[in-house]
Amino acid sequence: MTKTLQRNVTPPRIKRRALSIPAEFDSDPVVWAAWLYYEEGMTQEEVADQLGVSRASVVNFLQEARDRNIVTIAVSSRHLQTIGLAREVADAYGLTNCLVVPDDGGRLPVHERIGRASARLLIERLQPDDVLGVSWGRTVQALSAALPEMKLPGVTVAQITGCSIGTTEFSPELCTSNIANRLGARCVNLHAPGIVSTAQIKRLFMQEPALVETFKIIHRSNKVLFGVGSVDDAGTAMRSGYMSAENIGPYLARGAVGVVSGRFIDRDGKPILGALDNQMIGLTLDEIAKVPERICIGGGSDKIDAIYAALNNSYATILVTDVATAKALVPRAARSAQTGVSRRP
Amino acid sequence: MTKTLQRNVTPPRIKRRALSIPAEFDSDPVVWAAWLYYEEGMTQEEVADQLGVSRASVVNFLQEARDRNIVTIAVSSRHLQTIGLAREVADAYGLTNCLVVPDDGGRLPVHERIGRASARLLIERLQPDDVLGVSWGRTVQALSAALPEMKLPGVTVAQITGCSIGTTEFSPELCTSNIANRLGARCVNLHAPGIVSTAQIKRLFMQEPALVETFKIIHRSNKVLFGVGSVDDAGTAMRSGYMSAENIGPYLARGAVGVVSGRFIDRDGKPILGALDNQMIGLTLDEIAKVPERICIGGGSDKIDAIYAALNNSYATILVTDVATAKALVPRAARSAQTGVSRRP
DNA sequence: ACACTGAGTTGACAATTGTCAATTGGCTCG
DNA sequence: CGAGCCAATTGACAATTGTCAACTCAGTGT
Numbered sequence: 105m106t107k108t109l110q111r112n113v114t115p116p117r118i119k120r121r122a123l124s125i126p127a128e129f130d131s132d133p134v135v136w137a138a139w140l141y142y143e144e145g146m147t148q149e150e151v152a153d154q155l156g157v158s159r160a161s162v163v164n165f166l167q168e169a170r171d172r173n174i175v176t177i178a179v180s181s182r183h184l185q186t187i188g189l190a191r192e193v194a195d196a197y198g199l200t201n202c203l204v205v206p207d208d209g210g211r212l213p214v215h216e217r218i219g220r221a222s223a224r225l226l227i228e229r230l231q232p233d234d235v236l237g238v239s240w241g242r243t244v245q246a247l248s249a250a251l252p253e254m255k256l257p258g259v260t261v262a263q264i265t266g267c268s269i270g271t272t273e274f275s276p277e278l279c280t281s282n283i284a285n286r287l288g289a290r291c292v293n294l295h296a297p298g299i300v301s302t303a304q305i306k307r308l309f310m311q312e313p314a315l316v317e318t319f320k321i322i323h324r325s326n327k328v329l330f331g332v333g334s335v336d337d338a339g340t341a342m343r344s345g346y347m348s349a350e351n352i353g354p355y356l357a358r359g360a361v362g363v364v365s366g367r368f369i370d371r372d373g374k375p376i377l378g379a380l381d382n383q384m385i386g387l388t389l390d391e392i393a394k395v396p397e398r399i400c401i402g403g404g405s406d407k408i409d410a411i412y413a414a415l416n417n418s419y420a421t422i423l424v425t426d427v428a429t430a431k432a433l434v435p436r437a438a439r440s441a442q443t444g445v446s447r448r449p
Numbered sequence: 450m451t452k453t454l455q456r457n458v459t460p461p462r463i464k465r466r467a468l469s470i471p472a473e474f475d476s477d478p479v480v481w482a483a484w485l486y487y488e489e490g491m492t493q494e495e496v497a498d499q500l501g502v503s504r505a506s507v508v509n510f511l512q513e514a515r516d517r518n519i520v521t522i523a524v525s526s527r528h529l530q531t532i533g534l535a536r537e538v539a540d541a542y543g544l545t546n547c548l549v550v551p552d553d554g555g556r557l558p559v560h561e562r563i564g565r566a567s568a569r570l571l572i573e574r575l576q577p578d579d580v581l582g583v584s585w586g587r588t589v590q591a592l593s594a595a596l597p598e599m600k601l602p603g604v605t606v607a608q609i610t611g612c613s614i615g616t617t618e619f620s621p622e623l624c625t626s627n628i629a630n631r632l633g634a635r636c637v638n639l640h641a642p643g644i645v646s647t648a649q650i651k652r653l654f655m656q657e658p659a660l661v662e663t664f665k666i667i668h669r670s671n672k673v674l675f676g677v678g679s680v681d682d683a684g685t686a687m688r689s690g691y692m693s694a695e696n697i698g699p700y701l702a703r704g705a706v707g708v709v710s711g712r713f714i715d716r717d718g719k720p721i722l723g724a725l726d727n728q729m730i731g732l733t734l735d736e737i738a739k740v741p742e743r744i745c746i747g748g749g750s751d752k753i754d755a756i757y758a759a760l761n762n763s764y765a766t767i768l769v770t771d772v773a774t775a776k777a778l779v780p781r782a783a784r785s786a787q788t789g790v791s792r793r794p
Numbered sequence: 795a796c797a798c799t800g801a802g803t804t805g806a807c808a809a810t811t812g813t814c815a816a817t818t819g820g821c822t823c824g
Numbered sequence: 825c826g827a828g829c830c831a832a833t834t835g836a837c838a839a840t841t842g843t844c845a846a847c848t849c850a851g852t853g854t
Contacts, residue, residue, distance in 0.1 A: 135528045136551040143524050143565055144553055147840065154554055158804050163842065174528045176521065179488050183480045183519045206481040208489055209499055220488055492810065503834050508812060 137162050138169035173252055181225040193423065193430050196437035197415040200397075201225075201422040204430045214404045214426050219246025222401040222424040226329065227251065229397070229422075230259055230287070235324045237264040237387065238280050239365040241331030243401050245274035248282035259289035262322045264330075265366045265386030266298035283329075292321050296385045298366060299351075303382035310385070322387060328395045330419075332402040333363035334410045354378050362410025364400075364419055365392060371409065373417025389419065397421055403429040412436055482507050483514035518597055526570040538768065538775050541782035542760040546570075546767040549775045550748075559749045559771050564591025567746040567769040571674065572596065574742070574767075575604055575632070580669045582609040582732065583625050584710040586676030588746050590619035593627035604634035607667045609675075610711050610731030611643035637666050641730045643711060644696075648727035655730070667732060673740045675764075677747040678708035679755045696725050707755025709745075709764055710737060716754065718762025734764065742766055748774040757781050 133155055140146045140154060141162070148166070152159040169175050184190065184203045194202035205221045226247065230236065238244060238261060261284035268275045277293050284291030296315055300306050309315055335356060352360075358376050360368040367389045368376040375389040392398065400420030402411055408429055414420060415433070425433070478500055485491045485499060486507070493511070497504040514520050529535065529548045539547035550566045571592065575581065583589060583606060606629035613620045622638050629636030641660055645651050654660055680701060697705075703721050705713040712734045713721040720734040737743065745765030747756055753774055759765060760778070770778070 132532050135524070135532055138524050139529065139551055139566075140553055142522055143569075144557060144562070146553065146556065149840080150554075150556075154552065159841085160804055160843085161802080164802085167842095169524075173525070175524050177487055179480070179483045179514075179520050180518070184484065187477050187480055206484055207499065208485055208491065209495075211491065211495075212489060217489070221484075224488075493812095494810080504811085505813085505834055506832080509833085512812095 133157070134165045134169050134172070135174055137165035138175045141166055142175050176252070178224065181221065181228050184221060184224075189427065189430050189434070192434045193425075193437075196434050197420075197423070198418070199415070199421060199423055202430075203422075203424040205403075205424070205426050207427045215243040215246045215402075216250075218243055218401050218403050218424050218426060219248075220250040222329075222399065223247045223250035223252075225422070225424060226399070227254065227287070229327070229399075230256065232256075232258040234258075234327055235260040235262055235321065236283075236289075237262050237322060237325035237328040237392075237395065238276075238283055239264055239328070239330035240268075240274060240276040240279040241333060241402075242274050243331040244279045244329065245282070247329070247401065248279055248286060251283065251286035253286055253288070255288040257288060257290070259287060260292055260321065261287065261289045262292040262318075262325055263294040264322055264325065264328065264392070266294055266296040266300075266384070268298055292318060294318055294322065294386065298385060299380065300383050300385065306383050306385060315385075323391070325387075325395050327397040327399065328387075328392055329399045329401070330365045330392070332400060332407055332410045332414050334407045335360050335363060335368070351380050355380070362407070362413050364389060364410075364414055369410075369413050369417065369419075371413050373413040373415070373419065393417075393419055399424070401425070405429070405432070408432045478502070479510045479514050479517070480519055482510035483520045486511055487520050521597070523569060526566065526573050529566060529569075534772065534775050534779070537779045538770075538782075541779050542765075542768070543763070544760070544766060544768055545742075547775075548767075548769040550769070550771050552772045560588040560591045560747075563588055563746050563748050563769050563771060564593075565595040567674075567744065568592045568595035568597075570767070570769060571744070572599065572632070574672070574744075575601065577601075577603040579603075579672055580605040580607055580666065581628075581634075582607050582667060582670035582673040582737075582740065583621075583628055584609055584673070584675035585613075585619060585621040585624040586678060586747075587619050588676040589624045589674065590627070592674070592746065593624055593631060596628065596631035598631055598633070600633035602633060602635070604632060605637055605666065606632065606634045607637040607663075607670055608639040609667055609670070609673065609737070611639050611641040611645075611729070613643055637663060639663055639667065639731065643730060644725065645728050645730065651728050651730060660730075668736070670740050672742040672744065673732075673737055674744045674746070675710045675737070677745060677752055677755045677759050679752045680705050680708060680713070699723050700725070707752070707758050709734060709755075709759055714755075714758050714762065714764075716758050718758040718760070718764065738762075738764055744769070746770070750774070750777070753777045 137151050137155060140151045141148065146154070148159050148162045152162045155162070166175075170177070181203055184205070185194075185201055187204055190202040190204040193199065193204065203221050203225055205217045208217065222243075226236075236259065261280055263276050263280035265276045267277045276298065280293055281291050283289075294315075295318070296309050300309060310319075335352070355368040355376050355378055358378070359370045360376050361371045362369050366384055366386060367381065368378070369389065370376055381388075398420050399422045400411070400414055401424040403426035405428065411423075411425065411429065412433060415423065415437075481500060482496050485496045486493065491499070493504050493507045497507045500507070511520075515522070526548055529550070530539075530546055532549055535547040535549040538544065538549065548566050548570055550562045553562065567588075581604065606625055608621050608625035610621045612622045621643065625638055626636050628634075639660075640663070641654050645654060655664075680697070700713040700721050700723050703723070704715045705721050706716045707714050711729055711731060712726065713723070714734065715721055726733075743765045744767045745756070745759055746769040748771035750773065756768075756770065756774060757778060760768065760782075
């Protein structure tokens with residue numbers, strides 16, 4: 105029963121028992137089955153007898169109850185933080201929170217697993233009037249897919265980088281609106297390209313009243329959510345047409361090891377400012393660093409350098425990662441503390 | 450797996466794997482098992498392989514994870530309200546909410562089932578700075594037992610009737626403090642007998658500075674929770690030594706059909722004021738009726754008259770009951786509407 | 795009227811999960 | 825140091841649950 109819970113991540117269709125009955129009242133047998141099974145601990149057979157249907161139908165009812173969030177089965181993220189490794193990472197890098205998702209022997213890709221855990225974390229941390237700035241990436245996209253449907257009309261979800269040109273499934277605008285939709289929150293998109301052709305054009309854009317208004321909201325973010333990209337793997341950024349190889353070249357030459365919200369950082373986490381930065385529309389790293397709660401999500405051996413850099417310069421107050429990455433991060437922090445590499449307190 | 454969830458309603462002991470490990474860090478395998486099983490949908494065997502233990506151990510880990518609220522499995526009360534019958538009752542009596550718990554063929558006693566549902570409702574409705582006044586009774590006690598452990602330090606739980614003399618397991622003071630403990634809320638007990646020997650003594654009590662302070666808090670309740678007692682079955686009240694047969698006699702003679710928070714009501718829900726009322730310490734019915742949100746819990750064929758009376762005079766804004774009672778209540782409301790029996794709008 | 799369709803249901807089988815008695819392993823106390 | 829103890833763990837069996845192909849039946853089109 106747990107099985108299918110994760111197999112149909114997004115249920116392709118919602119079954120209806122009888123088309124004639126208004127949808128509102130249609131759920132009786134589903135709700136009752138859920139109640140008797142999950143609350144009262146009846147077996148499916150007992151439930152079937154009670155409702156006067158076959159046990160197989162009860163299986164279906166329960167499946168539907170889970171799909172429609174009539175029952176909620178959740179591992180509280182508070183407890184994932186108590187895992188020893190998570191505490192080590194948090195202590196080593198001065199994070200307020202750290203989640204470490206356990207290994208699953210390769211069943212699910214890393215970004216999927218991290219997406220789920222961070223989805224849980226996110227909904228547990230969001231407060232009524234929060235403004236959540238979101239960056240983008242595969243992991244952020246996975247997060248949005250793992251969010252349950254909710255109704256948080258007081259919350260605002262804001263896109264903190266301009267849009268990408270290519271149409272991948274994890275563009276900034278999609279990440280933002282998917283998250284907002286799932287949460288039932290207000291969605292504020294940044295209606296501008298992430299990268300424009302010249303610094304001059306950027307200036308023009310930034311003066312546009314509509315964008316000025318949008319940025320007012322973005323700057324009000326009290327929480328940000330961002331993935332970390334490595335530059336080694338040619339970067340998520342390029343694949344989506346967000347940047348080109350020639351643009352990236354100079355940054356690499358100057359020692360870029362990672363990308364945070366479209367901006368390059370070196371091995372110590374310091375921003376590398378180049379020509380491209382004057383063409384980028386979106387929050388700068390310094391602006392991100394001023395947001396009170398900064399949730400960094402990402403993992404995988406190729407991203408260790410990048411995540412280390414980001415943590416090292418305190419871009420994150422909260423990290424969600426996987427066991428392998430966490431294990432690699434702990435000794436590094438210790439080493440750099442010994443050798444005295446700069447790290448903000 | 451759901452089975453034991455309800456069998457051990459209150460787990461008799463919490464297992465510890467190794468006494469040498471600090472409790473905080475002890476949960477790793479439990480949390481991981483919970484994550485892999487409930488979030489990722491692995492089978493127990495896969496989890497066992499991943500953690501390197503036997504599958505039987507995984508079963509134990511999962512059991513512990515549920516016991517310790519590392520995973521939460523809950524049927525949202527919002528959906529119990531969508532059941533057709535619940536809407537009918539709510540409409541018939543002008544309630545803002547109504548939960549109807551399904552029949553289970555007599556597996557659990559009525560008050561147990563209603564207790565569970567109302568526990569869920571309660572935690573979903575409580576807001577940060579609420580003051581919840583609680584009455585007492587078997588059902589209220591069942592509610593307290595069904596509450597999960599939480600941390601709601603902003604909430605206050607206040608005892609709205611004085612204490613009982615007899616020591617049953619559902620005395621007013623126990624109901625209140627159990628609920629407060631489970632919720633991690635502030636507990637305000639009313640340190641006085643529920644019934645004193647003379648009106649004179651009641652006046653003395655009520656002047657006591659300590660009680661005056663307590664009543665200030667009680668009067669600040671913005672939510673109340675109460676069960677409904679029938680008088681037919683000699684009443685919960687008597688059994689606990691709260692009242693005696695001779696005290697009750699006059700009320701019965703005057704047509705009492707139910708008891709709400711220790712006070713008698715007639716078939717139309719109107720308070721029956723008698724000698725005893727001047728000896729009772731606690732909120733009066735009129736005071737209760739002024740609280741904005743009034744949660745009435747109870748069911749069973751013997752209580753139908755009493756619940757009807759209570760609803761009829763709008764003592765409740767929310768009702769939690771069972772199918773049989775709900776089915777009996779709906780036609781009554783219709784009838785009384787036709788025959789023009791008084792019912793507040 | 796009749797076949798067709800498709801959602802909902804079911805029975806029977808396969809897979810997963812719960813139980814429990816037996817075993818292990820660490821710890822204390824004589 | 826070994827016996828005794830207790831709790832955690834395990835293997836094997838029993839019970840429960842998930843799957844799936846076959847079936848039902850109301851609505852539709854011809």
